[in-house]
Amino acid sequence: xxxxxxxxxxxxxxxxxxxxxxxxxxxxxxxxxxxxxxxxxxxxxxxxxxxxxxxxxxxxxxxxxxxxxxxxxxxxxxxxxxxxxxxxxxxxxxxxxxxxxxxxxxxxxxxxxxxxxxxxxxxxxxxxxxxxxxxxxxxxxxxxxxxxxxxxxxxxxxxxxxxxxxxxxxxxxxxxxxxxxxxxxxxxxxxxxxxxxxxxxxxxxxxxxxxxxxxxxxxxxxxxxxxxxxxxxxxxxxxxxxxxxxxxxxxxxxxxxxxxxxxxxxxxxxxxxxxxxxxxxxxxxxxx
Numbered sequence: 646x647x648x649x650x651x652x653x654x655x656x657x658x659x660x661x662x663x664x665x666x667x668x669x670x671x672x673x674x675x676x677x678x679x680x681x682x683x684x685x686x687x688x689x690x691x692x693x694x695x696x697x698x699x700x701x702x703x704x705x706x707x708x709x710x711x712x713x714x715x716x717x718x719x720x721x722x723x724x725x726x727x728x729x730x731x732x733x734x735x736x737x738x739x740x741x742x743x744x745x746x747x748x749x750x751x752x753x754x755x756x757x758x759x760x761x762x763x764x765x766x767x768x769x770x771x772x773x774x775x776x777x778x779x780x781x782x783x784x785x786x787x788x789x790x791x792x793x794x795x796x797x798x799x800x801x802x803x804x805x806x807x808x809x810x811x812x813x814x815x816x817x818x819x820x821x822x823x824x825x826x827x828x829x830x831x832x833x834x835x836x837x838x839x840x841x842x843x844x845x846x847x848x849x850x851x852x853x854x855x856x857x858x859x860x861x862x863x864x865x866x867x868x869x870x871x872x873x874x875x876x877x878x879x880x881x882x883x884x885x886x887x888x889x890x891x892x893x894x895x896x897x898x899x900x901x902x903x904x905x906x907x908x909x910x911x912x913x914x915x916x917x918x919x920x921x922x923x924x925x926x927x928x929x930x931x932x933x
Contacts, residue, residue: 660791661826663835665715665755666875672918673705673876677724678911679783685890685904693890693904696729697772699779701739702915706746713753718746728771737771747777755786773807782817783910785839785868785880797822811849813858817884818842821868832873839866841884845906853894860888860906878914883907 667673678700685693701724709716724739741747747766750759763777770776781802788798802817818841825836841864848857864884870877885907892899 658793660793661823661833661835661872662791663787663823663837663870663872664753664875665751665787666710666753667707667715668874669707669710671707672916673707673914674916674918675703675705676911676913676915677701677703677780677783679779679909681906681908683904683906686902692731694731696727698725698727698729700725703780703912704743705749706743714758715751715753717749717751718743719749720746726771726776735771737769739766739769739776741765753787754789755784757781757784774805778804783880783882783912785821785877786819787870788821792823794823794825808847811847811856811858813845813847815886816844816846819866826872832871834878835868835870835872837868837870839868839882841865841882843884843886845886845888854899855893857891857893858888858904859891860886860904862886862888862906864908876914877912879912881911883909 679698681695681697683693683695702722703724704720704722706718706720707715708718720741720743721739725736726739727734727736745762745765747763748759748761749757752758757777760777763775766776772779782804786800792798797820800819800821802819804815806813806815820840822838822840823835824838827834827836841862843860843862843864845858845860845862848855862885864882866880866882868877868881869879885905887903887905889901889903891901
C-alpha cells in the first residue's frame, strides 16, 4: 500500500471585524477641524480664492442598535464655520442642543442611511451646500467583511458645491488598508492608512462657448479604529487638486486658466460618556 505524504498543515490568518457597532447609551464626542482652500481665476475674470474653515465639537449619542443599523443623535455645543472669499469674511457658530438633536441612522459600515431634523443646523449654515454633506464626506466607512492584516477596502464619496453658476462635483475614491492591530489600554486598535484619488468637474454654458472645470488630485490619510468598541478615535485626511478652468466652443479649446483646491480635515475623539442619564447635556460623567 502506498501512503501519500502528509501535507503541511496551514493555519488561516486571523481576521478582524471593523464594523460600526458602538455601545448603546453612550456619547462619543469628537473635535472637528477642517479647511478647504481654492486659488485661481475663472473664465469671467473672477477670483477663485475661497477658504472655508470649520472647528468645534460634535457629540454623537448612540441610542439603539439593530441587526443592520445604528440609530444616533447628533448635537454640537458650538461648531464655528468661517467663509473667506473675495467678497469678504462671514462666520457662524452652529449649535444643536442635545434636547433637539439631528437624528442620523448609520449602517454598520458607517454610511449614513437617513437624516431627520437637519433643518435646525441648516438654518444657521452660511455655506451654499448642506453642512451634513461635508460631515458625511469626512466620516470614514468600513469593510462589509472581516479582513486580514494587509487587506484593503474601498469607499466612494461625492459632494456637489454650487459655484459661479455651476455645480462643482468632487468625487473621491478612497482605498483603506488595515496595516496592523495593536493592543492598548482601551482594547485592540486597528491602524489603517488611506489613499485618495480625486476628480473635480463642472461646466456652464455662456452664449456660444462653454466654461468647464476639470481637475484631478490625490492625497492620503490615517484612521485609528477601536475593534472591541466598534468606533474610531482618530481620522485625518489631506488631498489636493490641480486643474484648469477651460473655455471651449464645441470641441475646440479656446483658453484655459489654472486653479488649485486643497482639503485638510481631522476628527479626534475627545470624550466618551457614561450612560446618557448621568449628565443633563452630554451624559458625561464628572471629571471626563
